[in-house]
Amino acid sequence: MNKQALLVFAAAAAFTIPSSLAAASRTPLSQAHTRDTRASSSAAIKVAFNSKLGAKIVVDGNGRTLYMLNADSMGKPTCAQLDPVCPKVWPALTSQGQPKAGPGINAALLSIVNGAGGVAQVAYNKHPLYYFAGGHGTGAGDKKPGDAKGQNFEYSWFVLTPKGNPIR
DSSP states (O other), rough: OOHHHHHHHHHHHHOOOOOOOTOOOOGGGGGGGTTTTTTOSSOEEEEETTTTTTEEEEEEEEOOBBBBTTTTTTTTTTTHHHHHHHHHHHHHOOOOOEEEETTTTOOGGGEEOOGGGGOEEEEEOOOOOOOOOOTTOOOOOSTTTTTOTTTTTTTEOBBBOOOOOOOO
């Protein structure tokens, strides 16, 4: 692949979800959420050091890596609009009520936004938060605390620093 073709591919990937998602399962959105993303009384967010990335990152209360999507703007989740399968591969972190700020998290940066299907999705520094479940042609996804297989996925998905900025 020549340099120009590589740049065109990289630019396109930054604004799209892989076509493999579109051809994947047609399970209704209501069935897309796994046990990891069901809202409890309120979600807990904290900071943990990720040895694979060599940095402190934002994780859920169980230490599972959370991601932001480049296409989301000003706190508006766009995953489901980009591709109907996206919420299955990248399920939202949801919460009933205000999320709890754990160690290293600035509570003033936490909020709830209206996610796919009307779920209460947690956002940090105006970045809606997602897990990387994988599947549908995207690989295995994160399976345990410390996994960060979604980092820089398709040049569009990134973990966040404790200040709420993406690590690119």
